[in-house]
Amino acid sequence: MLKNILNSYLIFYSPRRFAKLIAYMLQASEYDLKAYLKWFWSTQDFSKVQVRKDLNLTRIARINKTFLALICEIQILVGLGLMILYFTGHLMAGWGYGLGLIIIYPVLWSQLIVVPIFFARLLIIYPKQKRAINRSAQIFKNFNGLKIAIVGSYGKTSMKELLDAVLRTKFKVASTAGNQNVATSHAVFANKLQGNEEILIIEFGEGQPGDVAKFSKTVLPDRAIITGLSPAHLDKYKTLNKAAEDIFSVDHYVKHNKILVNAESSYIKPYCKKAYQLYDRSGTLGWKVGAVQVLNNGLKFELSKKQQTLKIKSNLLGRHQIGPISAVIALALELGLEPEPILGALKTFKPYQHRMEPYQLNGAYIIDDTYNGNIEGIKAGCDLLRELKANRKIYITPGLVDQGPENEAVHLRIGSYIADAQPDIVILMQNSVTNFIQKGLEKAHFKGKVEIIDDPLFFYNNLKEIVAKGDLVLMQNDWPDNYR
Amino acid sequence: MKRVAVIFGGQSTEHDVSIVTALGSVIRPLELTKLYQIEPIYISKDGTWYCDDRLKDIAVYQSGEIDDILTKLKPISLDFTNGLAIIKSSPFAGRKTYLKIDLVFPAMHGTLGEDGSLMGLLDMANVPYVGCGLRASVLAMDKILSKEVALNHDIPVTKYVATTKFELELKPDEIIKNINTMLKFPLFVKPAHLGSSIGISRVKDNQELTNALEVAAHFDQNILIEEEVANLIEVTLPIIGNEELTPGLLERPLNHEASFFDFETKYMGGSKKGKGSKSGSQGYSEIPAKLPKELTDLALNLGLKVYQTFDLKGIARVDMLIDSKKSKVYFNEINPLPGSLYSHNFNQAGISNVELVKKLVNYAQENYKYLKSLNRTFNSNYLRQR
Numbered sequence: 001m002l003k004n005i006l007n008s009y010l011i012f013y014s015p016r017r018f019a020k021l022i023a024y025m026l027q028a029s030e031y032d033l034k035a036y037l038k039w040f041w042s043t044q045d046f047s048k049v050q051v052r053k054d055l056n057l058t059r060i061a062r063i064n065k066t067f068l069a070l071i072c073e074i075q076i077l078v079g080l081g082l083m084i085l086y087f088t089g090h091l092m093a094g095w096g097y098g099l100g101l102i103i104i105y106p107v108l109w110s111q112l113i114v115v116p117i118f119f120a121r122l123l124i125i126y127p128k129q130k131r132a133i134n135r136s137a138q139i140f141k142n143f144n145g146l147k148i149a150i151v152g153s154y155g156k157t158s159m160k161e162l163l164d165a166v167l168r169t170k171f172k173v174a175s176t177a178g179n180q181n182v183a184t185s186h187a188v189f190a191n192k193l194q195g196n197e198e199i200l201i202i203e204f205g206e207g208q209p210g211d212v213a214k215f216s217k218t219v220l221p222d223r224a225i226i227t228g229l230s231p232a233h234l235d236k237y238k239t240l241n242k243a244a245e246d247i248f249s250v251d252h253y254v255k256h257n258k259i260l261v262n263a264e265s266s267y268i269k270p271y272c273k274k275a276y277q278l279y280d281r282s283g284t285l286g287w288k289v290g291a292v293q294v295l296n297n298g299l300k301f302e303l304s305k306k307q308q309t310l311k312i313k314s315n316l317l318g319r320h321q322i323g324p325i326s327a328v329i330a331l332a333l334e335l336g337l338e339p340e341p342i343l344g345a346l347k348t349f350k351p352y353q354h355r356m357e358p359y360q361l362n363g364a365y366i367i368d369d370t371y372n373g374n375i376e377g378i379k380a381g382c383d384l385l386r387e388l389k390a391n392r393k394i395y396i397t398p399g400l401v402d403q404g405p406e407n408e409a410v411h412l413r414i415g416s417y418i419a420d421a422q423p424d425i426v427i428l429m430q431n432s433v434t435n436f437i438q439k440g441l442e443k444a445h446f447k448g449k450v451e452i453i454d455d456p457l458f459f460y461n462n463l464k465e466i467v468a469k470g471d472l473v474l475m476q477n478d479w480p481d482n483y484r
Numbered sequence: 485m486k487r488v489a490v491i492f493g494g495q496s497t498e499h500d501v502s503i504v505t506a507l508g509s510v511i512r513p514l515e516l517t518k519l520y521q522i523e524p525i526y527i528s529k530d531g532t533w534y535c536d537d538r539l540k541d542i543a544v545y546q547s548g549e550i551d552d553i554l555t556k557l558k559p560i561s562l563d564f565t566n567g568l569a570i571i572k573s574s575p576f577a578g579r580k581t582y583l584k585i586d587l588v589f590p591a592m593h594g595t596l597g598e599d600g601s602l603m604g605l606l607d608m609a610n611v612p613y614v615g616c617g618l619r620a621s622v623l624a625m626d627k628i629l630s631k632e633v634a635l636n637h638d639i640p641v642t643k644y645v646a647t648t649k650f651e652l653e654l655k656p657d658e659i660i661k662n663i664n665t666m667l668k669f670p671l672f673v674k675p676a677h678l679g680s681s682i683g684i685s686r687v688k689d690n691q692e693l694t695n696a697l698e699v700a701a702h703f704d705q706n707i708l709i710e711e712e713v714a715n716l717i718e719v720t721l722p723i724i725g726n727e728e729l730t731p732g733l734l735e736r737p738l739n740h741e742a743s744f745f746d747f748e749t750k751y752m753g754g755s756k757k758g759k760g761s762k763s764g765s766q767g768y769s770e771i772p773a774k775l776p777k778e779l780t781d782l783a784l785n786l787g788l789k790v791y792q793t794f795d796l797k798g799i800a801r802v803d804m805l806i807d808s809k810k811s812k813v814y815f816n817e818i819n820p821l822p823g824s825l826y827s828h829n830f831n832q833a834g835i836s837n838v839e840l841v842k843k844l845v846n847y848a849q850e851n852y853k854y855l856k857s858l859n860r861t862f863n864s865n866y867l868r869q870r
Contacts, residue, residue, distance in 0.1 A: 362831040391834055465513045468836040 007047040012106035015076065019068035021046060022110050024055040026064060026117070033114045040110055051457050064117075068109055075105045133183050136190035137218045145198040146335075147219060151212055151250050152227030152262070153243065154374040156181065156203045158316075158352050159227045159324050164201055165349045166332045169341035171198040181205030183215060206246055208236040213249040223258045224250045225327065228265035230374040234404025244271045251276075260284070260331065264323050265376055279327035281319055287330050294319050294387050296365050296472070297358050303329060310339055314346050317356040317367060319387065320380035354478075356381070363469025365390070370478040373400055378414050381476050382421035391470030395421060398429035398456065398479045399437055408436050415440015423474075425449045429456045431479065486586040488520040488845070489535075489570065491602065493527040496594030497682050500545075501823050506591035507542045509824040513837040514589070520845070523570065523583060527592075528554060535560045535570055535583075568611035587848055588613040589841075590821065598821045599625040599677060612852030614844045615798040616820040623794055624818035627676045627708045630794070631815075637793045639786065639815045642805065643667055644710035646676070649701040659697070660690060663709050670712045673697055675704030686712070713814060717806040719773050721787035722826035724799045724840070726847050726854075729791060732829040734783055736773035771832045779806060782813045790815050798847045801826055 011017045029036040043049055055061055079101035086094030140147065150160045157179045164175040174197045176189045181203040189202070204215045229244055237243040248271050251259055256275030261268060263278035272278065283289045286305050293300040301322055303310045314325055325346065332342050351357040354371040369381050378400070385393055395418055403410045411433045418426055419441050426441065428434050430452050441450060453459045456478070467473055492506030493499055506524070514520050524539045534557050544550045558573040568588065572581040588611055590602050600621035606613045616624065623630050628646040635641060645666050647659050663671070673696035675683040683703035685696035693709075700707045722732035773780065787802040794800075801822035805814045825844075827837045835843070 362836070363834075459516075462512060462516055465516050465837040466839075468831040468834050468839070470834040471836070 005045075008045045011046050015072035015105075016069050018072060018106055018109075019065045020055055021049060022068055022113060023061050023065040024050050024053075026113070027055060027058070027061050028053070031060075031117060031121070033118060037111075037114065064113065067116075068113060072105050072109055075101055075109075079105075129184050129187070132187035132191070133218060136187035139190040139193065140200075140219045143193075143197075143200065145200065146223065147200045147202065147221045149202055149204050149216065149219060149221035149224040149250055149254070150227060151204045151206070151224055151247055152265075153206065153230040153232040153247065154372070154377050155227035155262070155324065156205075158355055159225055159328070160201050160203045161352050162316075162324065162328050162346075162349060163225075163331070166328050166337070166342050166345045167199055167201075167335065169345050170337050171335075172196055173199045173201065175201040176203045179203070179205070182207070182211075183218065186215065186219065204250070206237075206243065207233055209242055209246055212246045213252070216250045216253040221250065221254055223331075224254045224260070225331075226250070226259065226261045226268070227324070228262045228374075228376050229267045229271070230265065230376040231267075231403055231406045231410055232374050232400075233402050234406055235402045238404060240267060240406070244268075247271075260327050262323055262327075264320065267376075279323045279330070281322040284323070284326045285330040285334070287326055289322055289326060292319065292322065294384070296388055299325070308339075310343060312343065312346060315348075315350050317351065317358055318380055318384040320383065321356075356384075361473075362464050362467050364467035364471035364473055366463070366467070367472070367474045369474060369476045372476050373402075375400065375410055375413060378476055379417050381474050382417040385421040385423060385472065385474045388472055390472030392425070392472070393421070393423040394425045394427065394467070394471060394473040395423040396427040396429075396473065396475045397437070397477055398431055399433035400477060401479060403433075407433065411436030412440040412443065415442075415446070416444040419444030419446035421474075423448055425451065427451045427453060427459070429459075429479065430454045485521050486519065487523060487583060488514060488587045488589055489523045489525050489568075489585045490514070490589045490591055491525045491527065491597075492591040493529070494592045494594070494597040494602075495527070495529060495531050496592065496597055497678065498593035498598075499529055502591055502593045502597065503542070503545055505593065505821075505824050507540060507545075509827050509837060510589055510591045510841060511540055513841045514845075516838050517842055519842070520587075523585065525560070525570065527597075531596075532559045533562070535572055562609070564609045568606070568609040585611060587611065587845060589845070589848075590615055593821060593823060595677065598819075612848045614848040616796050616800055617851075620795050620797065620800075621820045624796070624800065624820040625677055626706070627674055627817055628706055629676075630818060631708070631710075633794065634790070634815050637789075639790060639793065640812065642710045642713055642814050642816075644708055647697075647707050647709070649705050649707070652697055652701050652707070656694070656697075660693060663693065664690070667709065667711050672708075672710050672712060673700050674708045674710070675700045676706035676708050677704050713805040713807050715807050715809040717773075717775065717779075717808050718803070718816075719775070719783050719806060720801055720803045721784065722799070722801040722822055722829050723787060723791045723796070724830070724835075724843060724847065726797050726851050729788055730835075730843075731784060731788060732826060732833045732835075733772040734775070734780055734787075735829050736770040736775070738768050738770050769828075771829055775806075776811075779808075779811055779813070782811070786813050786815060790818065794818060796820065797851050798844050799825060 011021055025039060026036050029039060055065070079098040082091065082094040082098030082101065085091035086098065148163065150156045160175055164173055167173045174193055176185060182205050186202060202219050202221065204212050206212050226247060229247060231240050233243065237246070251273070256273055257277065259276050261272055261276045261278050262280065263269070263272065264280040277285060281289060283303065287303045288305065289301055289303060291302040298313065298315045298317065299321060301312050303312055303326055310329065312325060314321065316325065329342055354368050357368040359366050359368065369377065372378065372381065385395060399411050399414060415437045425448060428437055428450065434452060438450065490506050490510050492502045494502055496502070511522055511524060514522055523535055526534045526539045528534065534554060536557055538544060538553055544553060561571045563569040563571055568585040570583050570585060572583065574581055588606055590597065590613060592598055592602055596602065598621060600618045603613065603616070603618040603621050607618055623633055631641045631644055643666065645663050652659055670686060670688045671693065673685045673687060673693065683700050685699055687693045687696045697707060718737055720735050724730050783804050783806065786804060790802045791800060796818065799822065801819040803816040803819065805816050806812070825840060827840055830840050831837070
């Protein structure tokens with residue numbers, strides 16, 4: 001105990017370690033100063049703050065780290081100087097002032113560091129970003145090809161990657177990278193365009209009210225795909241309705257019949273307008289789904305319209321992928337692609353990293369869905385777990401973050417989804433929502449074993465020790481260091 | 485929480501293999517169960533016993549830091565009062581810490597560990613322990629005795645001759661002549677008690693035989709000379725259990741780089757029997773062995789018969805030789821503590837590393853309970869008679 005407390009605060013009094021820690025906390029909070037300060041004051045053991053990742057030495061991180069280390073070292077030296085003055089009889093209060101300066105430096109600079117960051121953002125970064133965004137708005141406005149916006153609480157990156165892979169077989173396509181989906185990343189994307197692109201696929205993230213409307217205004221998309229709606233980022237949106245209003249604000253800029261909406265998303269129906277085109281696991285745009293086979297390592301199904309039947313084989317996992325795959329096929333056919341290259345692209349398309357990504361470990365099937373951070377995705381994963389056959393099924397999750405006032409209700413529901421999937425073992429990462437999931441499991445009369453893990457990193461690193469051939473393991477979501 | 489002592493290292497040629505088994509396949513999975521408090525007991529090459537949490541980290545052995553740690557650590561001593569306890573000396577004012585051990589998990593290979601010596605000590609200490617008992621370990625680790633026991637129980641073995649270092653020194657020509665009369669080349673010459681293929685030679689003529697006998701006699705008092713099996717398929721079967729047995733999968737080593745595997749081939753260049761790295765054993769093995777069902781069943785049944793005949797407990801691995809043309813399976817040898825617990829094989833059979841160690845601990849407790857139910861003392865009035 002004493003050792004832990006000492007370890008926790010020793011970091012504070014090693015200027016370089018302290019500087020690295022604060023730089024890391026700022027970076028992990030994405031320089032959201034409110035989130036950083038909240039994290040700082042709620043942390044009890046600073047030796048355990050930096051567990052999952054290390055500081056990525058970007059230019060800003062390096063500046064913060066160097067500045068903090070330097071200023072703290074100067075303060076220590078000044079403190080020592082004052083103490084020497086006391087001992088040499090030159091300054092009576094030197095001892096007290098000196099000691100005070102040395103003791104106070106970590107708390108002082110952990111707070112004062114937000115001041116230069118605040119002003120740097122206000123005076124330098126924001127104006128620079130604004131200029132870049134304005135430039136990108138002009139680029140998007142002048143673009144003559146097709147612009148497709150991908151919007152939704154979840155499933156955006158997978159949809160964007162899938163659509164890109166298919167359309168690329170005929171057109172010159174450019175898509176926003178990874179999950180970079182905010183105005184500044186759109187601006188970077190626009191600046192990098194070659195000028196010969198025929199189709200742009202742009203992912204719209206939603207972090208706070210007005211985001212999607214703002215991105216739509218800049219990009220002016222011709223088409224939009226709304227991949228789903230679920231309680232996400234409710235710390236900022238507060239209610240699901242507010243999140244929905246933002247997501248659906250894309251329809252102020254896109255013709256309603258050019259918007260494809262995932263009708264499978266249970267929250268989405270009240271917001272759907274008549275002219276929207278819908279897709280789900282039964283089909284889309286007149287195409288009907290049949291002969292579905294859900295496998296450990298992919299999907300097989302048929303898509304039929306009038307006399308035409310397409311046999312689809314995909315590496316994507318879970319019945320919930322049928323809707324998005326069908327939507328991509330239907331859209332690609334509408335844009336003039338032939339079935340053969342579409343099916344070829346689907347066949348080779350691999351799940352995006354950590355999104356229902358299957359791999360084998362010690363003979364067991366692991367489904368890595370650790371980037372899944374929404375209740376609909378949790379449900380889809382649980383449905384898949386229930387559907388697949390295995391000697392032993394193991395379900396692992398820490399729960400979801402940013403669920404705002406819905407936090408308890410969402411995690412109770414997660415408990416019931418997990419119970420429905422009937423895993424043999426449920427492994428929960430100890431945190432603030434564990435109790436709610438456990439309650440949900442109890443309410444749903446879950447009969448299997450529940451284990452609580454207090455060191456997730458150790459657990460994930462040793463996953464191979466607990467699995468064997470015949471096991472099916474589903475891992476959903478993973479919490480970064482700044483969530484407890 | 486029960487306190488489990490994992491004993492590893494030891495004065496054996498398989499010292500390093502033992503460290504890999506203990507740290508990779510025993511301690512980590514035991515810790516993950518969250519059911520036990522682990523005390524790592526490391527026996528250095530000079531036979532000194534140490535216990536410290538730092539000894540659980542493979543990096544200290546790989547980096548050579550172990551030597552520094554050992555010079556700073558005080559050796560532990562054992563106490564047999566009411567079971568087993570270890571006594572650690574604290575650096576503060578000679579204070580001693582007394583730690584009662586509830587169960588021992590031996591992770592020792594070879595001499596003074598796997599050969600029954602450690603089991604004898606643990607029997608004396610009256611503490612439950614994982615794996616085979618003293619008698620089974622002694623028999624299993626003696627290639628000559630185990631063949632003789634097998635023969636007495638109608639378990640097929642290859643033709644063999646046994647000799648000693650003493651006999652070789654006294655009448656070498658007679659021994660060679662006897663071997664020539666009894667057996668046909670090519671032959672294998674093996675020290676009777678060593679594992680990991682140490683001191684084993686394959687010989688094709690008398691000159692090679694003479695050299696091989698000299699090599700084997702360098703390692704052991706007792707030497708086994710046996711005929712090679714023609715059309716050979718080597719297989720091995722790990723088994724766990726006491727009375728109710730759970731076999732792993734029949735495994736076939738697939739290394740064709742050498743006609744047999746010496747220590748280097750097994751543990752440095754790629755494993756035949758998996759005492760080295762798991763990847764090695766997995767990479768060079770076929771699990772399950774792709775054999776005709778008839779041969780697979782024969783080998784499985786023979787493996788289980790050997791396990792029961794030798795009264796093996798907890799875990800052991802039975803190695804067998806198959807003459808593929810004659811469809812005949814021979815018992816070769818027993819490994820009473822397979823390297824890395826042969827977890828790669830059990831993983832393929834659907835048993836995870838954590839489950840494996842949990843099962844082994846349960847078997848140890850079950851066996852201890854059974855042994856405790858036997859009456860070991862008898863009140864006689866012999867001393868009171870005049």
